Amino acid sequence: MTSNGLDSKTPSGPMAEKWTRHKFDMKLVNPANKRKYTVIVVGTGLAGASASATLSELGYKVKTFCIQDSPRRAHSIAAQGGINAAKNYQNDGDSVYRLFYDTIKGGDFRSREANVHRLAEVSVNIIDQCVAQGVPFAREYGGLLDNRSFGGAQVSRTFYARGQTGQQLLLGAYSALMKEVTAGGVTLFPRREMLDLVVVDGRARGIVVRNLLTGKLESHAGDAVLLCTGGYGNVFYLSTNAKACNVTAAWRTHKKGAYFANACYTQIHPTCIPVHGDYQSKLTLMSESLRNDGRIWVPKNPEDKRPPHEIPEADRDYYLERKYPSFGNLAPRDISSRSAKEQCDAGRGVGPTRQAVYLDFRDAIERLGKDVIEARYGNLFQMYERIVDDDPYKVPMMIFPASHYAMGGLWVDYNLMSNLPGLHVLGEANFSDHGANRLGASALMQGLADGYFVIPYTLSHYLGSTKLEPVDTNHAEFKKAEEEARARIDKLLSIKGKRTVDEFHRQLGLLCWDKCGMARDEKGLKEALQEIPAIREEFWQNVTVTGAGEDFNQSLEKAGRVADFLEFAELLVTDALHREESCGGHFRVEHQTEDGEAKRDDEHFAYVGAWEFKGVDAAPELHKEPLVFEEVHLATRSYK
Amino acid sequence: MSTKINLTLKVWRQKNAQTPGHFETYQARDIDTDASFLEMLDVVNASLEREGKEPIAFDHDCREGICGSCGAVVNGQAHGPERETTLCQLHMRKFRNGDTVTIEPWRAKGFPLIKDLVVDRSAFDRIIAAGGFITVRTGQAPEAHATPVPKDKADWAMDAAQCIGCGACVAACPNASAMLFVSAKVTHLNVLPQGQPEKTRRVLNMVAQMDKEGFGNCSNHYECEAACPKGISVKNIAKMNRDHLVASIAG
Numbered sequence A: 001m002t003s004n005g006l007d008s009k010t011p012s013g014p015m016a017e018k019w020t021r022h023k024f025d026m027k028l029v030n031p032a033n034k035r036k037y038t039v040i041v042v043g044t045g046l047a048g049a050s051a052s053a054t055l056s057e058l059g060y061k062v063k064t065f066c067i068q069d070s071p072r073r074a075h076s077i078a079a080q081g082g083i084n085a086a087k088n089y090q091n092d093g094d095s096v097y098r099l100f101y102d103t104i105k106g107g108d109f110r111s112r113e114a115n116v117h118r119l120a121e122v123s124v125n126i127i128d129q130c131v132a133q134g135v136p137f138a139r140e141y142g143g144l145l146d147n148r149s150f151g152g153a154q155v156s157r158t159f160y161a162r163g164q165t166g167q168q169l170l171l172g173a174y175s176a177l178m179k180e181v182t183a184g185g186v187t188l189f190p191r192r193e194m195l196d197l198v199v200v201d202g203r204a205r206g207i208v209v210r211n212l213l214t215g216k217l218e219s220h221a222g223d224a225v226l227l228c229t230g231g232y233g234n235v236f237y238l239s240t241n242a243k244a245c246n247v248t249a250a251w252r253t254h255k256k257g258a259y260f261a262n263a264c265y266t267q268i269h270p271t272c273i274p275v276h277g278d279y280q281s282k283l284t285l286m287s288e289s290l291r292n293d294g295r296i297w298v299p300k301n302p303e304d305k306r307p308p309h310e311i312p313e314a315d316r317d318y319y320l321e322r323k324y325p326s327f328g329n330l331a332p333r334d335i336s337s338r339s340a341k342e343q344c345d346a347g348r349g350v351g352p353t354r355q356a357v358y359l360d361f362r363d364a365i366e367r368l369g370k371d372v373i374e375a376r377y378g379n380l381f382q383m384y385e386r387i388v389d390d391d392p393y394k395v396p397m398m399i400f401p402a403s404h405y406a407m408g409g410l411w412v413d414y415n416l417m418s419n420l421p422g423l424h425v426l427g428e429a430n431f432s433d434h435g436a437n438r439l440g441a442s443a444l445m446q447g448l449a450d451g452y453f454v455i456p457y458t459l460s461h462y463l464g465s466t467k468l469e470p471v472d473t474n475h476a477e478f479k480k481a482e483e484e485a486r487a488r489i490d491k492l493l494s495i496k497g498k499r500t501v502d503e504f505h506r507q508l509g510l511l512c513w514d515k516c517g518m519a520r521d522e523k524g525l526k527e528a529l530q531e532i533p534a535i536r537e538e539f540w541q542n543v544t545v546t547g548a549g550e551d552f553n554q555s556l557e558k559a560g561r562v563a564d565f566l567e568f569a570e571l572l573v574t575d576a577l578h579r580e581e582s583c584g585g586h587f588r589v590e591h592q593t594e595d596g597e598a599k600r601d602d603e604h605f606a607y608v609g610a611w612e613f614k615g616v617d618a619a620p621e622l623h624k625e626p627l628v629f630e631e632v633h634l635a636t637r638s639y640k
Numbered sequence B: 001m002s003t004k005i006n007l008t009l010k011v012w013r014q015k016n017a018q019t020p021g022h023f024e025t026y027q028a029r030d031i032d033t034d035a036s037f038l039e040m041l042d043v044v045n046a047s048l049e050r051e052g053k054e055p056i057a058f059d060h061d062c063r064e065g066i067c068g069s070c071g072a073v074v075n076g077q078a079h080g081p082e083r084e085t086t087l088c089q090l091h092m093r094k095f096r097n098g099d100t101v102t103i104e105p106w107r108a109k110g111f112p113l114i115k116d117l118v119v120d121r122s123a124f125d126r127i128i129a130a131g132g133f134i135t136v137r138t139g140q141a142p143e144a145h146a147t148p149v150p151k152d153k154a155d156w157a158m159d160a161a162q163c164i165g166c167g168a169c170v171a172a173c174p175n176a177s178a179m180l181f182v183s184a185k186v187t188h189l190n191v192l193p194q195g196q197p198e199k200t201r202r203v204l205n206m207v208a209q210m211d212k213e214g215f216g217n218c219s220n221h222y223e224c225e226a227a228c229p230k231g232i233s234v235k236n237i238a239k240m241n242r243d244h245l246v247a248s249i250a251g
């Protein structure tokens, strides 16, 4: 069953004025009344930390939760390359409109125009805010900010702090958050994992969390819930995401009625350290910024076994430069990843597993000198050497694509509110701004845009225009959610089977990677739809989870997350199977042009696919939000 | 090239703060030298779990050396034998077949033990809350280029700001002092023009909170710098002491 009626609540009026007008039209909450509202924020990455701090500054009572022992350790900390903003400090032709356009095009025309325009508008305020907080962005000798280029753009609009931009931005947001803890507006709940959303009279009114130190379940009631819980890239097991990244909060919320949109839009990042052994627990990203100076190539002849430096120019294929002369090594991620796969599938892969391509700095070192390269990428080179035991100043890096980011996520309207009133979703956890492919340096921008500059207005609008009855944690819905969570924990502990949680996760991940990774076809997706429920069934019969429920128990934490991935994976595959077109990160083998490029079907698929949960073993129901392009003309994406 | 090695592990096991802990011996077999230290622990934990035994608890998340979650004292050294390397980035090629490896939690009054190798580092959050920020509300910020920051100052701030808050400095210090951690944040903010208005309050409040948390004093052993996975310099401590002195006189 499908319905076409999903309302994005996009304001009317010219694109460039929508947000400004909407800000005026929205309801406000009287300053004296704000402290009467409690806002629950789950997550302390860029989105959650910035939202918590800002809402507290406005006067709301904020309760903030995260899994890690400190909010400063959220996954955002690991972002390396940078953050985009349309400052045009380089005078190279950038503008709000160009950032908007690049993002729409980069997303392969599958994002909502009005959201993306707003994102580009507020991008400039983000940089101002971060600088004022003391974020030590890279500067030039004149004391002004430096920029670099990132994939999918022909201007330099990326701000960075060495190879640790995410760290510095998160520490900025975290400092703002801690300032509000001291001011009394924010109460922190670290080492808590959200296990369920509590819905009362059709509105999100609280959460149930497990205290990871004691194992006890706790209920928290509020007037609105903000989910800022990051992406689901770990469904593939091996990914660049931190180990605790999960789909649990989003999935349990989905099971309570929130629609999940575009699950099949997953980003496979082209430059990661390749897989090398079955003990491996994660894949490490080598920042996209390396593609500014590194050249990607493979030997032309699959039989060529010479070490890379002995292979002469004539026998190398710089395939990105050949195929996409105007963007070259800076082609967008989906295209670069697929090209690497194409080369490896054709037998031209390098290294022991032949599942890798070269990223070579020889020419850049010759042209600029080792010192310059070291200053630009020193910490990345060091990280590479530590992991691989090869010196990238001398031997080209070997890289291969890996799961990295989730464009899909919970469906939200223009106000970042889900179809479930009161539930708002920010950052990577929502689906909203990146369409079918995210451009580099845009996730940090979106997380902070949502938290600092969007939600403070739209949440006030919700609270100011809604009559909320008082609700506390004695309400039957809280008790019910707690009981369900407890029953599930007891069940996991009672199985006492033979296989570890990680074994199941690895098995699921491999299946998703093979059948729903960089290339997908009907046959494979249908096979996956058979195999996932079988793995899930075995999991619930044969997993081993040691320890007790009311104790610090990392096995149990992992088991709960993998149990959710085992359900979510089916939605990922269902969405991929239904989308009979190729766009961005979603490449259906059946839908490609003669030269192997993604072939969109705008006539039938220019919509957001938002799924409604109907039961673990029942088919979900599809709701469509048609995508209307007022500003940018739908065109075939070309980076040639 | 990678090879396989066997190790004997002596691991600190402690159920919780109330129960006394002890060393337990485990054999780690067929460990790939390309594996990271935490991946080696994963292998050991998987075999414990298959036997129905509780795995060794340890904090970790990014496994890229940036979140600051991981850390243990390995053969007497915080984060193990490799300089400027977190435990998650330490690779097994640094060990030899047949080695015995001792693994213990951070031990410090300011970091109460939670379980096995997991300790409570929330004192660091409270120190930041005491003053490790610039008071600016969202929306108040002037245009980013309104205040140029000399490159050397920006670089100095960045050097200090790289701290990942792992606590190795405290674990390595004979006095369990947190001076390196605190001074890194004080320096980061106090050298920037944006941090000037609160310079005095910041250093006084953060140091006061540090003392309250039960961390020891610095007596210039410099073990902290040697253990720091991010190479944070003890010069920051000197800078903080200067700022503190000036602030105390002014205050």
Ligand SMILES: Cc1cc2nc3c(=O)[nH]c(=O)nc-3n(C[C@H](O)[C@H](O)[C@H](O)COP(=O)(O)OP(=O)(O)OC[C@H]3O[C@@H](n4cnc5c(N)ncnc54)[C@H](O)[C@@H]3O)c2cc1C
Binding pocket: A042, A043, A044, A045, A046, A047, A048, A065, A066, A067, A068, A071, A074, A075, A076, A077, A078, A079, A080, A081, A082, A083, A165, A166, A192, A193, A194, A195, A228, A229, A230, A231, A240, A241, A242, A245, A246, A248, A249, A285, A404, A405, A426, A427, A428, A429, A440, A441, A442, A443, A444, A445, A447
């Ligand atoms: C290696 C790497 C490098 C990257 N580099 C860049 C880059 O250079 N530029 C860029 O723009 N983007 C980059 N990205 C992407 C970007 O970092 C992320 O998309 C972004 O940081 C996500 O922020 P977030 O606030 O949405 O979520 P996260 O930072 O993932 O935070 C999620 C928060 O939710 C909490 N949480 C999750 N589940 C639960 C639960 N059930 N209960 C309680 N709390 C929960 C976590 O504890 C955490 O606090 C990179 C990503 C990776 C993996």
Ligand code: FES
Binding pocket: B059, B060, B061, B062, B063, B064, B065, B066, B067, B068, B069, B070, B071, B086, B087, B088, B089
């Ligand atoms: S796990 Fe993040 S620093 Fe080691």
